[in-house]
Amino acid sequence: MTSTETTVASSGSEPNITDSSLYLDGVPFERFAAMRDTPGLVWHPYGDDGFWAATRHEDVQQISRDSETFSSAIGHTNLWDLEADALEARRSLIDTDAPDHTRLRRLIAKSFTPKNVKRWEDTVRAIAVELLDDFAASGGGDWVEKVAAPLPIRVILTMLGVPVEDADYLVELSNYLVEGTGDEQSIPPDAFGNTTELRLLPFNSPASHALFEYGEALAAKRRAEPQDDLVTMLVQAEAEDGDRLTGSEYKNLFHLLVFAGNETTRTAISQGGVALADNPDEWRRIVSARADDDEAVGAAMIETATEEVLRWSTPVMHMRRTTSVATEIAGTQIAAGQKVVMWYAAANHDERTFTDPHRFDVGRAENPHFAFGGGGHHMCLGAFLARLEVAILLEEMADRNLVLTRRSEPIRTPSNFVHGILSVDLGCEVSP
Amino acid sequence: MIAENDATPAEIADPVRMIIDEDACIGGGVCEMLEEATFLLDDDTVIAAIVGDGLLARERAEIVVDRCPGRALSFVEIGSGLEAGTEGRSPGEGDED
Numbered sequence: 197m198t199s200t201e202t203t204v205a206s207s208g209s210e211p212n213i214t215d216s217s218l219y220l221d222g223v224p225f226e227r228f229a230a231m232r233d234t235p236g237l238v239w240h241p242y243g244d245d246g247f248w249a250a251t252r253h254e255d256v257q258q259i260s261r262d263s264e265t266f267s268s269a270i271g272h273t274n275l276w277d278l279e280a281d282a283l284e285a286r287r288s289l290i291d292t293d294a295p296d297h298t299r300l301r302r303l304i305a306k307s308f309t310p311k312n313v314k315r316w317e318d319t320v321r322a323i324a325v326e327l328l329d330d331f332a333a334s335g336g337g338d339w340v341e342k343v344a345a346p347l348p349i350r351v352i353l354t355m356l357g358v359p360v361e362d363a364d365y366l367v368e369l370s371n372y373l374v375e376g377t378g379d380e381q382s383i384p385p386d387a388f389g390n391t392t393e394l395r396l397l398p399f400n401s402p403a404s405h406a407l408f409e410y411g412e413a414l415a416a417k418r419r420a421e422p423q424d425d426l427v428t429m430l431v432q433a434e435a436e437d438g439d440r441l442t443g444s445e446y447k448n449l450f451h452l453l454v455f456a457g458n459e460t461t462r463t464a465i466s467q468g469g470v471a472l473a474d475n476p477d478e479w480r481r482i483v484s485a486r487a488d489d490d491e492a493v494g495a496a497m498i499e500t501a502t503e504e505v506l507r508w509s510t511p512v513m514h515m516r517r518t519t520s521v522a523t524e525i526a527g528t529q530i531a532a533g534q535k536v537v538m539w540y541a542a543a544n545h546d547e548r549t550f551t552d553p554h555r556f557d558v559g560r561a562e563n564p565h566f567a568f569g570g571g572g573h574h575m576c577l578g579a580f581l582a583r584l585e586v587a588i589l590l591e592e593m594a595d596r597n598l599v600l601t602r603r604s605e606p607i608r609t610p611s612n613f614v615h616g617i618l619s620v621d622l623g624c625e626v627s628p
Numbered sequence: 629m630i631a632e633n634d635a636t637p638a639e640i641a642d643p644v645r646m647i648i649d650e651d652a653c654i655g656g657g658v659c660e661m662l663e664e665a666t667f668l669l670d671d672d673t674v675i676a677a678i679v680g681d682g683l684l685a686r687e688r689a690e691i692v693v694d695r696c697p698g699r700a701l702s703f704v705e706i707g708s709g710l711e712a713g714t715e716g717r718s719p720g721e722g723d724e725d
């Protein structure tokens with residue numbers, strides 16, 4: 197077993213969908229289309245072994261909903277395997293199966309229900325308005341740096357109870373984490389005073405050490421002085437009953453919330469901004485629906501446009517499962533202990549499910565996309581929060597009549613996992 | 629607050645009775661969002677509970693079963709006994725889908 201997270205080139209002439217540099221030019225849609233048309237699941241070499249790639253919507257859904265057969269706790273939910281001690285040290289909600297998963301998830305689920313997420317609407321709106329007003333006042337700029345990155349991090353940090361002054365530092369840490377999904381890290385192993393072996397840290401990144409430390413310091417503060425925030429809720433859950441939330445569970449959960457609540461939503465907004473700049477007619481549809489006398493017309497449009505931004509961006513391009521028993525999907529026999537990878541980026545463009553999948557259609561009526569996973573136990577905890585953030589941003593942009601234009605090619609994240617944009621220069625005008 | 633589900637089987641077209649597998653529920657509240665007259669997420673346990681008689685039109689029951697991320701929801705047919713109000717509170721075997 198290997199603990200490095202670099203990928204090997206696949207044999208044959210097809211593009212290797214695990215090669216991170218491939219994604220510098222965008223998602224390999226043609227390769228995914230060919231894989232969808234291949235009967236059964238496609239075996240893809242990886243490291244010393246390989247994985248079964250699921251690319252059709254139907255197959256991804258079946259795998260995602262059967263977490264007994266397709267385990268998240270065995271091995272890892274990313275492509276590479278972890279040694280047993282590393283997996284234990286790094287295990288968070290996302291790498292557990294029931295009943296551990298159920299117990300952990302219920303500890304935080306309440307804060308993310310559709311009903312409770314709505315309570316953050318004013319907070320989200322205030323942050324969105326501030327960022328958009330600044331962006332419009334300077335006529336545009338780096339959409340990622342100015343809008344897409346700060347919005348979600350500020351929202352999740354507010355919910356967690358992290359002071360605003362620390363937001364930039366946590367954004368920086370989060371940026372380093374994404375690098376851990378690519379081939380190279382730009383910071384040395386001892387960055388941030390790290391002394392832990394990298395393989396024991398999430399994303400093999402010293403930035404995880406810094407995030408753990410930050411989370412622990414905040415927990416200590418909240419233990420001393422409880423507040424009305426998520427960290428207080430988590431430490432109290434830990435205090436009430438020793439074995440409810442261990443120290444390791446807490447810090448991994450804190451890490452997961454900061455990372456998952458941040459990088460992904462940033463990507464949806466980054467890709468969404470580019471899509472709106474590239475599809476001015478679609479943007480006009482949103483603006484005119486919002487201006488309709490019948491408010492329901494605007495509301496319905498914001499809902500469909502939000503879902504389309506999520507489908508179009510598919511921020512998390514895949515997740516992995518490992519079979520706990522021998523099974524069969526799409527006629528392919530899968531042995532126990534094999535890796536199965538659900539390629540959401542492929543399923544979200546499946547022509548069997550979506551009409552005209554390569555079109556960005558803000559009014560798309562049937563849109564059962566898998567941006568938040570294919571359903572089942574691990575369905576994104578933050579799905580309703582992410583939807584709220586995207587929807588409010590669209591509303592405020594439309595109501596200000598802002599028009600985005602493309603001034604540069606996006607610089608993409610070299611990652612086969614996060615469909616990120618590092619920076620993109622967008623113009624921003626107020627249309628008369 | 630949550631409205632009581634006071635519809636009778638006669639008012640719901642093709643009604644079925646919802647069942648929650650409490651061990652499987654992950655507390656995300658999707659059921660409550662979709663059918664707020666039928667489900668309520670308990671604030672303390674963070675487990676969904678049924679409000680009222682738990683009856684839903686089959687079509688809507690199928691949607692909420694499909695959307696439940698915990699795979700915790702199912703429904704059973706209501707027997708003829710129910711209309712007479714004789715069926716007990718325990719709903720019998722779970723429908724696997």
Ligand code: HEM
Binds near residue numbers: 457460506566
């Ligand atoms: C557009 C934004 C987002 C996207 C595309 C996204 C995507 C995903 C996906 C695909 C999964 C499934 C993982 C799996 O099946 O193994 C997931 C899980 C998760 N997401 Fe998100 N996410 C987003 C926003 C958020 C936000 C805002 C939070 C904030 C708290 C969050 C927290 C989580 C957590 C904690 C999990 C693990 C859930 C579990 O294993 O039970 N996500 N997300």
Ligand code: SF4
Binds near residue numbers: 698
């Ligand atoms: S949708 Fe399913 S998992 Fe979620 S609260 Fe309702 S029963 Fe529980």
